[in-house]
Amino acid sequence: MERVLIDELHKWKNKSDRKPLILRGARQVGKTWLLKDFGKKFFKDVCYINFEQKDVLGAIFEGTLSPQRIIEQLSVYSGKKIQPADTLLIFDEVQEMPRALTSLKYFAEEAPEYAICCAGSLLGVALHEGTSFPVGKVEFLDLYPLSFREFLLANGEEMLLDYILKNGHRDLATFTEKLTDYLKKYFVIGGMPSAVLKWLDTHDFFEVDDVQKQLLAAYENDFSKHAPRQIIEKIRYVWDSIPSQLAKENKKFVYGLVRDGARAREYEDSLMWLSDAGEIIRTYNISKPDVPLKAYADLKSFKVFLLDVGLLRCMSGVSPKVILEGSKIFEEFKGALTEQYVCQELQLFKRLQTNFYWTSSSSAEVDFLVSDGMEVYPLECKAGITMNAKSLKVYRQKYMPKWSLRTSLLPYNKNEEEGIVDIPLYMLFALSAELRIEN
Known part of the structure; x- marks a missing residue:
């Protein structure tokens, strides 16, 4: 591959x-x-x-x-x-x-x-x-799991990928259904090389599911083998809580979901171990969306994602059969798979700061903030084709960003007057080109 x-x-x-x-x-x-x-x-x-x-x-x-x-x-x-x-x-x-x-x-x-x-x-x-x-x-x-771009390459779609990279958003209507279908598959299979290879060999989602269960078991075995003895049990509690953390409407990490009565000071070492091992990704809440984003991060308020969307799907018990049910896979699990997918795609842009999100003093929340070191761009991700982004509207009225980004299954659209760019989920790998940033 x-x-x-x-x-x-x-x-x-x-x-x-x-x-x-x-x-x-x-x-x-x-x-x-x-x-x-x-x-x-x-x-x-x-x-x-x-x-x-x-x-x-x-x-x-x-x-x-x-x-x-x-x-x-x-x-x-x-x-x-x-x-x-x-x-x-x-x-x-x-x-x-x-x-x-x-x-x-x-x-x-x-x-x-x-x-x-x-x-x-x-x-x-x-x-x-x-x-x-x-x-x-x-x-x-x-190195991360295979990205969606690499997943297309693994499935022999070099010409399609070259066409997208060459033509950008132009004339993609012919390929929208095909790209959406590949994206559904990617949500089920993910990018772990052994899972992708199993798919290429068998085209059987349930055999892929078996491989993913083996990978999850191997990670859990690593806890016992490599982690300090005093935090092994805590690592397991944190790890097992991730699907329920992401199933919430507000996906902020809550220690009470790890274990009744859990406190931050008890579990920070466990989170750090999983992060150092590359098995989780943390995104931090930003109180003021200004550069540099790190200076405004609330280190006590964060979300936790897994390293791979396919592993999250498997760990959450979402059946591979959901692939056969239209766009349901994008809506399953309260959009958690979509947000997980966007999070891991953003890791690939080394010249962008990406592991941040914004919340207002009320209930507004923008899923991701993306910065090139000069500007901060809000990025709202939605499952399916429904794009009612009230939080993004609140953010735009308050901070007036140069561009606001939305990603969903809707086609590409750039509204110069409103300063909003819609980027399809299957085209996120072209984000740096859209922002004119050399990756």
């Missing part, structure tokens, strides 16, 4: 001031596969090192962290000579070997000619717990 991030990896390879790169992301989003595919396409050879084999590799990193010594011993260990210009060196599960992380500093300073890419599913957790880190000596990229 084609991953769009491979273009960023290629740019990294050709940098004159290249540093070792760390690819971050939750378990099972395809980090190892992507790095191996990148190596196969753009290097003559790949040397893959998995640090879960601690006993064998520990000795190599126990001594002096001289890059040349490490390269010599890894060459012997792997049985292949590591060449600076020709070999991609992949460090997998690098958080399991803190000294390997530290060695990246010396590679950056003394041997930048070596191309080193690292992956670590729980790297964020390891760093939060105090693992030594070569600050300023590495670069980062983040």
Whole structure:
């Protein structure tokens, strides 16, 4: 399956001031596969090192962290000579070997000619717990589940995608039904690579559902295996509460839904662990929509989403059969699947600040705020084709934004007079182009 991030990896390879790169992301989003595919396409050879084999590799990193010594011993260990210009060196599960992380500093300073890419599913957790880190000596990229754009590519729709990217919103009426149908499928299947592969192999939603249940079980097993013992039970409570949190009309995270009598101070470590592991996304309430958005975020008032819409659908017990019932999937679960989808699509715009929402002192709420660092754009997302956005109207009257954004199943429309842009849910990947921002 084609991953769009491979273009960023290629740019990294050709940098004159290249540093070792760390690819971050939750378990099972395809980090190892992507790095191996990148190596196969753009290097003559790949040397893959998995640090879960601690006993064998520990000795190599126990001594002096001289890059040349490490390269010599890894060459012997792997049985292949590591060449600076020709070999991609992949460090997998690098958080399991803190000294390997530290060695990246010396590679950056003394041997930048070596191309080193690292992956670590729980790297964020390891760093939060105090693992030594070569600050300023590495670069980062983040990998998420397949986006809707990548889902189209996986289903062989390169020509359709190229047409959309080339023509934008023009002349899309012919393909609206097809794109909506793909979006329905994406709400059921999501973007976890193993679920998408199962769909491509079988075209059976219930087999996809089985794969998703296995993924959810694997995440839950990680709690017991990797989390500090004192917060394991709390992590499970938080995790299990997410569907009910998102089912509410007001999706603000409520500790009382985690457990009766629960308090913020008891569960903040659990939320932090899930966030560091890449398994949840938090969006924060903004009291004043001004730049920079972070300065106006209320860190005590937030929503919690999962990393993938398909996993949320499965975890919530929404049957795959809902795909057969018209647009019901967009309305099921009080719009939670639609908001989850929009949240994870927004993660892909690295030049935009996206993990924020706005509420008024009354009951008005705008689902997302998007900022390019100069302007703040309200983004309202709706299920289906009903677009009665009263909260957006309240926001516009109060703050008069340059543009207000709405996303639903309605066709594209740009109302210059009112300053409102309607972007179909299946075209959200074109948002940065609409705002004229280079992603």
